[in-house]
Amino acid sequence: xxxxxxxxxxxxxxxxxxxxxxxxxxxxxxxxxxxxxxxxxxxxxxxxxxxxxxxxxxxxxxxxxxxxxxxxxxxxxxxxxxxxxxxxxxxxxxxxxxxxxxxxxxxxxxxxxxxxxxxxxxxxxxxxxxxxxxxxxxxxxxxxxxxxxxxxxxxxxxxxxxxxxxxxxxxxxxxxxxxxxxxxxxxxxxxxxxxxxxxxxxxxxxxxxxxxxxxxxxxxxxxxxxxxxxxxxxxxx
Amino acid sequence: xxxxxxxxxxxxxxxxxxxxxxxxxxxxxxxxxxxxxxxxxxxxxxxxxxxxxxxxxxxxxxxxxxxxxxxxxxxxxxxxxxxxxxxxxxxxxxxxxxxxxxxxxxxxxxxxxxxxxxxxxxxxxxxxxxxxxxxxxxxxxxxxxxxxxxxxxxxx
Numbered sequence: 001x002x003x004x005x006x007x008x009x010x011x012x013x014x015x016x017x018x019x020x021x022x023x024x025x026x027x028x029x030x031x032x033x034x035x036x037x038x039x040x041x042x043x044x045x046x047x048x049x050x051x052x053x054x055x056x057x058x059x060x061x062x063x064x065x066x067x068x069x070x071x072x073x074x075x076x077x078x079x080x081x082x083x084x085x086x087x088x089x090x091x092x093x094x095x096x097x098x099x100x101x102x103x104x105x106x107x108x109x110x111x112x113x114x115x116x117x118x119x120x121x122x123x124x125x126x127x128x129x130x131x132x133x134x135x136x137x138x139x140x141x142x143x144x145x146x147x148x149x150x151x152x153x154x155x156x157x158x159x160x161x162x163x164x165x166x167x168x169x170x171x172x173x174x175x176x177x178x179x180x181x182x183x184x185x186x187x188x189x190x191x192x193x194x195x196x197x198x199x200x201x202x203x204x205x206x207x208x209x210x211x212x213x214x215x216x217x218x219x220x221x222x223x224x225x226x227x228x229x230x231x232x233x234x235x236x237x
Numbered sequence: 238x239x240x241x242x243x244x245x246x247x248x249x250x251x252x253x254x255x256x257x258x259x260x261x262x263x264x265x266x267x268x269x270x271x272x273x274x275x276x277x278x279x280x281x282x283x284x285x286x287x288x289x290x291x292x293x294x295x296x297x298x299x300x301x302x303x304x305x306x307x308x309x310x311x312x313x314x315x316x317x318x319x320x321x322x323x324x325x326x327x328x329x330x331x332x333x334x335x336x337x338x339x340x341x342x343x344x345x346x347x348x349x350x351x352x353x354x355x356x357x358x359x360x361x362x363x364x365x366x367x368x369x370x371x372x373x374x375x376x377x378x379x380x381x382x383x384x385x386x387x388x389x390x391x392x393x
Contacts, residue, residue: 043287044323
């Protein structure tokens with residue numbers, strides 16, 4: 001795309017495809033990981049969407065907690081029977097949002113029968129321990145400090161590889177508590193998920209096309225407040 | 238032909254390194270560059286373009302909120318600064334982000350004069366960065382048009 005005087009802008013169609021304020025997403029391949037990303041900042045939505053797509057996730061990005069609930073079918077009291085087909089493997093949400101905060105969204109998700117098992121990750125630009133505590137207590141899987149990096153998102157994939165496909169196609173879950181430590185150390189990795197060609201538009205030219213548990217995942221203490229928490233003495237919990 | 242490409246690549250490399258060294262950009266910009274590939278060669282340019290649009294809009298809104306001394310909507314200004322700080326952090330716009338930190342402090346103590354100074358500085362910084370990045374993207378285009386590839390730049 002030749003550049004003229006101004007920096008080139010995202011094409012409208014691309015913006016809509018990303019799901020800015022929009023809820024539509026193309027039909028899902030049932031093997032693909034589907035992530036619902038929630039952030040009121042357009043720039044952040046674009047970045048998180050790209051980060052997730054590069055790690056082979058299908059992404060639906062919405063701009064508010066209300067839109068997220070609407071997408072999940074949790075926005076009213078009727079039963080969500082018709083959303084049985086909706087497959088969301090991970091919800092990643094910003095904490096500070098106008099209207100409904102990420103924390104409030106987290107609570108609503110954990111209160112729902114259909115989606116309480118879905119891991120929810122909170123993102124925030126502020127490293128506030130009480131905030132992190134609250135979220136983890138409410139059932140958040142992890143807490144990412146913004147700005148979010150590729151290594152952070154790659155680590156998230158480890159939650160999603162809890163479902164280990166065995167040869168007869170039955171899914172077998174790893175013990176619950178192992179996932180809690182996935183951010184501290186790499187446990188025996190499950191077999192790498194094959195990347196289907198429909199996984200991301202970038203396919204073979206994506207930056208990291210190796211298994212989700214590539215050696216580049218760094219687990220240095222400063223990367224995640226969760227790790228900092230885990231290293232506190234038990235008496236402080 | 239190869240000389241031209243090599244020369245352009247060198248220019249690109251040196252220019253980008255200087256932007257990091259002079260504090261215009263931080264590590265997050267290099268994180269964004271990792272997300273760009275042959276299939277999405279304009280990713281970084283598009284994200285920063287959205288960021289600059291954001292800057293322009295937020296600065297306008299905050300400017301209006303700060304206009305009348307007797308009636309400053311500091312909540313609105315604070316909201317604007319928060320958004321600006323967030324997006325500048327997400328693209329690696331280090332100087333813009335740093336001004337936002339001071340800006341927030343002025344806002345917290347309802348210092349209108351301080352806020353106005355910060356607003357002017359944020360305006361200056363984002364426009365400066367926009368020009369710098371424009372030059373960088375132009376170099377990228379020249380490299381590609383000359384048949385070369387964009388160099389990896391390691392800032393560590």
